[in-house]
Amino acid sequence: MRVGPGAYLLLSAILFAIGVAGVLIRRNAIVVFMCIELMLNAVNLSFITFAKTNGSLDGQVLAFFVMVVAAAEVVVGLGILVAIFRKRSSTSVDDVNLLKG
């Protein structure tokens, strides 16, 4: 018995769903960020699985670029988080409600 691409894709779907649930459930903005990272990694896993099934390296290069964009996103996102914390002394997403009608 060998591990086919389906097993990796299934695992990727499970990890993505866990990430979605985390973003919807958690209130701490830093943990929400971690869940977004989990989702990005789940998608990376399917990219690399598809790279293998297609016999080409384009999927791996795409996963590499996803990592670059994720790094940039984390840097700016955590910067915004620190700026919000200075103003409100809280990292809960519910406390950022200045624009609420």
Place this chain on the structure above:
Amino acid sequence: MTPLLAATASERAELLVFVVLAPLAVVTAVGMVLSRNAVYSALLLVVNFFCLAGFYVLLEAQFVAAVQVIVYAGAIMVLFLFVLMLLGVESQEALTETIKGQRPAAVLLSLGLLVAVVGALAAGVFDAAPASLATANEGGNVQAIGRILFTRYTFAFEIAGILLVVAAVGALVLGKRQP
């Protein structure tokens, strides 16, 4: 040893590694979502990233596996922990639901998403013949990635560099105390 026997041995090894790492990845992901302490969440996520690096090695993506460990498990998670410690770990997260019934709805919706994706998988949308990267990885995975990155994807590579510079400058501006 004949090539057939060697292939089955490597397939057995792949199956063994997958059977160990896949449940570990799912358990650490669930633990990350459910953990009360944000530091535990971060550490569980690091374990999850290491599992994913193992899968990348199984899928013949050695370069991406190394980048995963160095950049994700190393740099990005250290940044997360740094910010966690800087802001102070909040011991209690607000447990009251802002929107009534949000948590069950969230679980239900993400389960629905999972069912939809698994349904697409079962319907054979992504059913591909098992292939190998042996020809594409000729002369080493890192060399092959380097070749393709500096020929077909040169422009995207340059744009990625600009993006990283802009992100670094943006983080500096955001982090500066306003006078």
